[in-house]
Amino acid sequence: MAGTALELDPDRLLPVEPWTRATARRLYDHVRQLPLISPHGHVDPAVLLDNHPFPDPTTLLLAPDHYVTRLLHADGVELSALGVGQGELSQTASRQAWRLLCERWHVYQGTPVRYWLEAELAGIFGVTVTPSADTADAIYDQISAALADDAFRPRALYDRFGISVLATTDDPCSDLAAHAALTGDPAWQGRVIPTFRPDRYLEPGGEGWTDAVAALGKAADTDTGDYTGYVAALEQRRRHFVAHGAVSADHSHPDARTDPLSPAEAARIYRAALAGEAGSAQAVAFRRHMLLEMARMSCDDGLVMTLHPGVRRNHHRPTFQRYGADVGADIPLQVEFTDALQPLLERFGTHPGFHLVVFTVDETVWSRELAPMAAFYPSVYVGVPWWFLDAPDAIARFRSAVTEIAGFTRTSGFVDDTRAFCSIPARHDMSRRVDAGFLARLVADHRLSEDEAADIAVRLVSDQPRVVFKL
Template structure:
């Protein structure tokens, strides 16, 4: 079977809508990619070393790929997850497993992304299968030996204008500094402050994390005041190194504040190992509101990615670590959960709060109404399990009539899989073109307005929301 990409993929099937969607998509298809939230390792671009093999590039780092293969009976170690540098035999075996199980991706966005990567980046024109696996592997390996397929060359080829990474608050950000100082590098890679591990006293490693925080900030974190000072100092350090946002992901979005004396008491007890689980949870919820206060002070955009039960299968976590596909969404509540935070900061000048969810039942009931009132709140576009064509369409149908287009975040790719970035952005642009085309043929927008809206969602909106 030949592997081809139809020019009209994901566009509406109605001929009238499709014609309008083609025009809208044509206005945005080649615009620069703005990536304000993602997980690509900056060391990748600093080293600019050749990618070692097709499996290490396209399979092992992409939990969207590995989780469905795992569900189909393929072990994660056979796919190279947690295995480090793969031998050629191991890499080829992992690639064969992907091709042999190609049918499990039918109807999924993973299929769309992988096909786009194979065709648009590597020029593969043969559909993956057990019979074609080795030939495709050889084609990919040959390409990866070419300097045109090194990370920096692909960054330029993809048309990325800015790429945000996700970073530990104690990182010295040396990779970012080295990239910024490299006269041969002309891209823009910026860090993101991700303090989750430092806000969760119930986590086994929290005391050690607080110790690292003290060392990184050169601040005594023996009491609550010092702890806050250390966090504020590290945030300023990130701002000085180009950061524009702080990202938070916890099981819930509650932001109930504590009295300062109570927060200080729980902090002391947590350091001593005496805080209960309920107290630790109350402290973390309080600290989310403190993070909003700090964002008002230092200007970092506050993004929330809550509502996921991380590492649902403990044996998998213990064997392979986090972020390998064993995370499962939770039901969410935002209206009351965010009220304490928004009571204090919802109308504060310059404060931006971008709220993402993997529970689409809250899009129209809670998030759109919140963004439709509070000048600080933006609804994050479909994320993680929802960054798929049909979910993207449901998102616009649920959110637009209440919050419009300007109260949403603009697209984020949220990926560790470097080569999937252009495919993810292309999917979003095609789906948005179809959504806007429907409004045009229903005479709810003019075609000029639809084109301008599409350009705004791709270019101006993410720059505004993320202060880029």
């Protein structure tokens, strides 16, 4: 296989200065092989339940990963040519999509996407040459041969990656059958847990909301014809998730406002929405009120409340109409938290056992709003960089911005937030390396001893996510 050598430098992402790099190496060694905890992700549990061989390199590494496909789309490649939304691919289509990735390898230069892909190619599949037009077919064949081996089936990779806990993201109406079957499988020793994701049921202004509410009522065996029944149905489905191992409820809306409505006003808007008569302002007011209700429910049932607002979903409508959601066309918005979350935190911010993890793709709020909140409210934790900020420089900026105000104990622990199963270890490894570098600099500045830094490094990847997500 001719081409430029693909090698993973053992010091990648570690500081340049020799003394600090040596310290970072030692700190990284403390966490390098610790189990991976993934409390927020999007892997389909049926993949692990069925344990079928992955069909081809494109279906595994390219098509489901919108981080990868987005940049190729920006370079002029149609998403369908990358296998997005195409169902089962023919070998010809799969190989051609892979060639497109390799031919345009340069579009990933300097991005974390390249870091993850190189770690997957070299670290998992033993690829030793850089992707290019000349090496595309040989790399494809090498990965295809590996996928035919039982050692590369989903469960084997789960064990090889050292995953301790893997959370999925699930519709409130899901019967969670795959989770139940996995838990009951004596041959399965892992831990895969569901996450309650009710966004579309809280948005009366969204397309299909009335049908969704009817389905919710059916799943909960509760009449959702009025507001009281609707709330009861949501509470029942949350209990169903808790019974199947869920530890968190996940929420994403355009903003983080939690303005309350009176019960009578909420019921009035609900009736109007069911009749198709609620205006956009009423729909937004209802959604904001229901986010507050979700916090109240978390205080009752113990589910950790995770919040990641401030994204304009499906920014390019033609792409959404052709391919659906989650294909890379979501764009961040400026977001405000201090006033938005005040109603919620006034009511529940000091409630015993309530955990609120707040993520953002607007890093301007890290030191201005989120760190000060987490430094006061016992319920609030700052979510680590994710999505558009899931990158080495952003993670370093996060640690610098948040630690000075809130320390390490008020942060969430890393989340990989991915549908691309094989990128999970690469993403966690990136975070561990960057954190080791940040801690090494604190040691170099004599702000921490190396023993303290080593203890923090371990806690960030082991203890912290377990405490925050109640694992």
